[in-house]
Each structure stands twice: as C-alpha cells, then as structure tokens.
Amino acid sequence: MKRFNLLIVALLATVFSASAQLSAVRKVFDNNHNQRTEIILPKVMGYNVYKADFHLHTIYSDGDVTPAMRVNEAWFDGLDIISITDHMEYRRLEREMFRYMKDYIRPELRNEPKAVNTNVLNTDPDERGLLVDFNVSYESAKAKGDEMGLLVVRGVEITRGKLGDYNALFTKDNNALYDPNLETTIRNAREQGAFIIHNHPQFSKKTKSTMPPHCEDFYAKGLIDGIEVINSYNFYDRLFDYCIEGGYTPFSNSDAHNLIALRFPNAGKDYFRNMTLILAERCDEQSIHEALKAGRTIAYQANMLIGKEELLSELFKESVTVEVVGEDSKRWKVRITNHSSLPYSLRWEGKKEGAVFGQSSALLNVKKGTKELDITVTNMFYGKEKSPVVSFKLKK
Numbered sequence: 001m002k003r004f005n006l007l008i009v010a011l012l013a014t015v016f017s018a019s020a021q022l023s024a025v026r027k028v029f030d031n032n033h034n035q036r037t038e039i040i041l042p043k044v045m046g047y048n049v050y051k052a053d054f055h056l057h058t059i060y061s062d063g064d065v066t067p068a069m070r071v072n073e074a075w076f077d078g079l080d081i082i083s084i085t086d087h088m089e090y091r092r093l094e095r096e097m098f099r100y101m102k103d104y105i106r107p108e109l110r111n112e113p114k115a116v117n118t119n120v121l122n123t124d125p126d127e128r129g130l131l132v133d134f135n136v137s138y139e140s141a142k143a144k145g146d147e148m149g150l151l152v153v154r155g156v157e158i159t160r161g162k163l164g165d166y167n168a169l170f171t172k173d174n175n176a177l178y179d180p181n182l183e184t185t186i187r188n189a190r191e192q193g194a195f196i197i198h199n200h201p202q203f204s205k206k207t208k209s210t211m212p213p214h215c216e217d218f219y220a221k222g223l224i225d226g227i228e229v230i231n232s233y234n235f236y237d238r239l240f241d242y243c244i245e246g247g248y249t250p251f252s253n254s255d256a257h258n259l260i261a262l263r264f265p266n267a268g269k270d271y272f273r274n275m276t277l278i279l280a281e282r283c284d285e286q287s288i289h290e291a292l293k294a295g296r297t298i299a300y301q302a303n304m305l306i307g308k309e310e311l312l313s314e315l316f317k318e319s320v321t322v323e324v325v326g327e328d329s330k331r332w333k334v335r336i337t338n339h340s341s342l343p344y345s346l347r348w349e350g351k352k353e354g355a356v357f358g359q360s361s362a363l364l365n366v367k368k369g370t371k372e373l374d375i376t377v378t379n380m381f382y383g384k385e386k387s388p389v390v391s392f393k394l395k396k
Helices: 002-030 069-078 094-104 136-148 182-191 213-220 238-247 285-294 309-319
Strands: 048-056 081-084 151-159 164-170 195-198 225-233 249-253 273-281 295-301 306-307 321-327 330-338 344-348 352-356 360-367 371-378 389-393
Touching: 002 081, 002 195, 048 151, 048 164, 069 081, 069 136, 081 136, 136 151, 151 182, 151 249, 151 285, 151 295, 164 182, 195 285, 225 238, 225 295, 225 306, 249 306, 285 371, 295 309, 306 309, 309 321, 309 371, 309 389, 330 352, 344 360
Parallel strands: 048 081, 081 151, 195 225, 225 249
Antiparallel strands: 048 273, 151 164, 164 195, 249 273, 273 295, 295 306, 321 330, 330 360, 344 352, 344 371, 371 389
16 A cells, blocks of 8 residues: 555656646747748759848838838848838828927927928929938848848838839948939939849830830939839739840849738748848848849749749759659659748649649659659749749659
8 A cells, every 4th residue: 555655646746747847848938939930942053042121111211110120020031131221202200200209308408300301202302401311220220130130231212203113222321312313313322332123113004115214214224233023912024024034133022111910911821921032152241232233033922933044943953852752553653842941833744733832742643754854833933924944854
C-alpha cells in the first residue's frame, strides 16, 4: 500500500510538472507577437532577391499613418526595403495637423502657424512657396528602419494632376526639387541622381498611342527610368510590352494611404502584399540603385509576376526541383517541389494545367519516356499574354 501511494504521488508530480511546462510554453507563444513573415526566395543569377515597396504615403501628405508605422508594416510583411514617397504638391492632412497643434501648444508659445499651399496639383503656389520640410518623413522612417534592420530609400512623389505622377527615388534633398513646371521638377531630381518611376501610368484608349503626348515626350527625352506596371490592384497589361521591350524597369507598389492590412486584407494568407523583387548583391543603397538602373526587377501582385523573360525563367528554375518518382504503364509521376514562398501555376504537354504552392510539392502526370519536360509558368509574364517556358531534363 505504501509503495502504491508513493507511485500515485510520483505520477501526480509528473502530471503537475508537465502541466506547468505546457503552461510555460503556451505563455511564451502567447506573449511573442513580433513574428516577421519571411518570404523565402532563392538566389537568382548569383544575386540575392530583395523585396521592396517604393510607393507609400504617410500623414505628411495624404496618408493615414506615420512613417514609423510604414516601417513596422513592411518589416512584419517580410519586406527588406521601402521608400516613403509623400506628395510635395498635395498634403491633405497638413491643415488638420496645424489646427490640432494650435490647440495643443501652450498659448504663450503659439505664433499662429498656418498651412500654406497644400494643394497645388493643378495651380501654381502663391508667392509664399512650399514652406514645409519634405525630408521629415524620410528621416523619421529611416530612424525606425535603422532600428528594425530595414533599408529606407529617400523618395518623393511629384504630381501634377492630368500631367501624371512620378516617384523620384534616391534623392538627396527633397526641398530642392519643386518647380511649377513639371519637367523642371523631374530634371531637378535627376540632377540629384534620382531614379524616376512613372506611377500608375495613363494611356489613351482612343488612339494607338500607349501614353498621352506629354508622357511620350518625357520618355523620348530620357526622363523616365521605370514604370509602375502594377499599382495596388491595378494591372497595366497594355504597358507590359512597352515596359519590357523598351528597357524600362518594371515595378509593383502598394501606393498605400491607409493601413496595409486594409489595403491587402488577405496578405500573408492567399498572397503577399504588392512588392518589387530586386536582384542585387547587397541590401544597401548603392547595390539597390545599381540593380534598378540595370533593370533587374520583377513586379509581384497577388501571385502574378511581371519582368524580363530571363529573370522570370531563372527565378522559377532556381525555385523548384523536378524528378520522376513513380510510373504506371503509360505515365510517369513527376514530383515538382517548390522551395520558395511564391506559388506557381503551370501548363505542360500542351494543355495540362496545375499548380505548385509555396514550399510544397505537386505530382504531374507526364508521358512515359519524356526526356525533356517543358513547363509554361502561366502566372509569369514578360509581356502581354507572354509567359516563359522552362525546360527540365527527366530521367528514370
């Protein structure tokens, strides 16, 4: 009986110990919410692949969040690089902020601050000019980026109503850019070494022209380096050929004004937020700038990828392995394993279709004895309705 009681005591001690350990483990998981989504991508052509969003707005123009929040969002979403591209000419929240600050500052310290020239999209500013510091949002984001290990590139959005919108990246001083003339403003940015993106480009549906005349003039003068072929949920597929064949660097950006979680409510579940994949040696300004100038980018949105044919093909080849794993009397079972986080939709043997999801495997039925399997990656585009075909050698 005594031995039995000792056994019961020992069992109870073990149960309570295990319960305490389980409780401790649960507490660790419950209290750790700072988990970043890692988007796993292979090296491509010897380059690392970095994830970027080069079109973001904050309270310093017409966005609803702070620059630091943009950094936090990007870090949690698995990005490596962002640029805060607040408008110079349109600053919706400035008047509101000044009104709040007037009540916030002690009366003896007030000097009647007022918002000035907050909307000069379609009109020239009055004689007071643009008085705010257009580097503040970058400096705020950069401080947070340095803390989080995320690269923040200085940028600004240049906007002139019907004349279009253009992001200038890698500027040196945003306060030295503005001119009432749009072309002069873009040239001022280029003199600072800026990379110019044509944002959410317009085009004429009434003519064969790809762009409005003023835009074609900017391209002809060499003022444009890249094209935002995807903006938020908008695909400018009419411009895919124009971008790739013309040697312009393709971009996909969020153009977020409110929370990213509102912009892309299913991001991280069914897909990732908009991003531009960059093939570069390192995640620093010099390497990223060089990669953009060289056109080594792939635009991503909702599991669609747009870029040069070679870059797309190499990304897919480096992402997957293909091997024969079984057979019946007529067919081989071919396993395709996707080691990356991006899903791929596939077509093979002319009409067979399937998919391989991120970090998963799928079985393909292939004619027995096939020596080379040609796979069309149908969620990749190097032009309008042009998808790369990638070949894999098979052997049993």
